[in-house]
Amino acid sequence: xxxxxxxxxxxxxxxxxxxxxxxxxxxxxxxxxxxxxxxxxxxxxxxxxxxxxxxxxxxxxxxxxxxxxxxxxxxxxxxxxxxxxxxxxxxxxxxxxxxxxxxxxxxxxxxxxxxxxxxxxxxxxxxxxxxxxxxxxxxxxxxxxxxxxxxxxxxxxxxxxxxxxxxxxxxxxxxxxxxxxxxxx
Amino acid sequence: xxxxxxxxxxxxxxxxxxxxxxxxxxxxxxxxxxxxxxxxxxxxxxxxxxxxxxxxxxxxxxxxxxxxxxxxxxxxxxxxxxxxxxxxxxxxxxxxxxxxxxxxxxxxxxxxxxxxxxxxxxxxxxxxxxxxxxxxxxxxxxxxxxxxxxxxxxxxxxxxxxxxxxxxxxx
Numbered sequence: 509x510x511x512x513x514x515x516x517x518x519x520x521x522x523x524x525x526x527x528x529x530x531x532x533x534x535x536x537x538x539x540x541x542x543x544x545x546x547x548x549x550x551x552x553x554x555x556x557x558x559x560x561x562x563x564x565x566x567x568x569x570x571x572x573x574x575x576x577x578x579x580x581x582x583x584x585x586x587x588x589x590x591x592x593x594x595x596x597x598x599x600x601x602x603x604x605x606x607x608x609x610x611x612x613x614x615x616x617x618x619x620x621x622x623x624x625x626x627x628x629x630x631x632x633x634x635x636x637x638x639x640x641x642x643x644x645x646x647x648x649x650x651x652x653x654x655x656x657x658x659x660x661x662x663x664x665x666x667x668x669x670x671x672x673x674x675x676x677x678x679x680x681x682x683x684x685x686x687x688x689x690x691x692x693x
Numbered sequence: 694x695x696x697x698x699x700x701x702x703x704x705x706x707x708x709x710x711x712x713x714x715x716x717x718x719x720x721x722x723x724x725x726x727x728x729x730x731x732x733x734x735x736x737x738x739x740x741x742x743x744x745x746x747x748x749x750x751x752x753x754x755x756x757x758x759x760x761x762x763x764x765x766x767x768x769x770x771x772x773x774x775x776x777x778x779x780x781x782x783x784x785x786x787x788x789x790x791x792x793x794x795x796x797x798x799x800x801x802x803x804x805x806x807x808x809x810x811x812x813x814x815x816x817x818x819x820x821x822x823x824x825x826x827x828x829x830x831x832x833x834x835x836x837x838x839x840x841x842x843x844x845x846x847x848x849x850x851x852x853x854x855x856x857x858x859x860x861x862x863x864x
Contacts, residue, residue, distance in 0.1 A: 581831070583859040637863070657851075658826075658829050659830035681747065687751030
C-alpha cells in the first residue's frame with residue numbers, strides 16, 4: 509500500500525471492526541449461562557438432568573463448578589470424580605430416562621423431585637427410582653447437588669416386588685404401593 | 694417469586710428476620726413460610742385428615758396409619774427419636790426440609806442417625822402432603838457398625854460425610 513496514512517487508517521478500522529480475528533477469540537473464561545430467574549434455573553437444571561439420557565458427559569460436567577459436591581446414597585464426589593461416575597453409570601446401565609417433577613426455588617437454592625429410570629446391561633432389569641434433590645447454584649453453575657433416594661427399592665423392583673410406575677416423578681416409590689408394617693421403623 | 698429460605702430451626706426464623714432489619718423484607722405470608730415460622734416445630738401434630746404421605750417404604754394416609762396402629766402386632770421398633778439440623782426452602786404452599794433423624798432401636802439399643810429430604814404442602818395451616826426421600830439402608834448400616842453417625846453440626850447429606858464405605862451411583 510503506497511499511502512502510509514491510508515494504511516494506518518485501514519489497520520485501525522480492521523482492529524476496531526467487529527468479527528476480526530483479534531476479537532473473535534473466545535474469552536479466557538466462558539461467561540456463565542444466564543440463570544437469573546426461576547424459569548431459567550428450572551430450565552438449566554432440567555437440561556443438566558437430561559444429559560443423563562443423552563450420555564452427554566461434557567454437558568453434564570460443564571454444569572458444575574470446579575469445587576462442586578455431588579452427593580448421593582453411596583458417597584460424595586467432587587468434579588474431578590464426576591466424569592468417572594457418569595461414565596460408570598452408562599457402562600452399567602442403558603436406556604436412561606429422567607422425568608422431571610416440580611421445583612421449589614429461591615434465588616440460587618432449589619429442591620426438586622424427579623425420577624431416574626434405567627435398565628441394567630447385564631440383567632436387563634429396569635429400575636425407576638423417585639429422587640429428591642437439594643441443590644445450590646453459584647455463578648450460574650451447580651456448586652452443590654444432593655440426591656436422596658432409597659437403596660432398597662431398585663433391588664425390589666428387579667425382583668418384581670415393587671412396580672416401576674415409570675414416568676411418575678413425584679414420589680420415592682410407586683403410586684398406590686401402600687405402607688405395611690414390614691419396613692416401618 | 695413467593696418464596697423464602699430458612700436455614701434455621703423453624704421456631705427461630707421470625708426472630709432471624711427481625712434481627713436482620715425486617716422493614717425492607719416484610720414477613721412472608723406464603724402459607725408454607727407461615728407454617729414453618731409458627732407450627733413446624735411440632736409438624737406431626739398438624740396433619741390434615743386428608744393428608745397423603747409417601748416414604749421409600751410406601752404410601753399412607755390417615756386411614757392406613759390408623760389401621761397399622763391398630764394391628765395386634767403393631768409395636769414400636771424405635772424409641773427416643775429426634776430431629777435436628779433442619780434446613781428449609783419454601784415457596785408458596787410447598788416447602789422442602791432436610792434434617793437429621795435420630796432414633797434408638799428398641800430391641801438392640803443401637804442408634805441410627807440419617808438425613809432425609811421431605812417435601813410438604815400446606816393448606817389451611819395443616820400438612821396436606823408429606824413426601825419423604827431417604828436411604829433406608831443408612832440406618833441399617835449404622836446399626837451394623839458399617840456407617841458412622843453424622844456429627845451434630847454436619848450438614849444433612851444422603852450418606853454421612855465421614856463414611857468410608859461407598860456404593861456405586863445407582864447400583
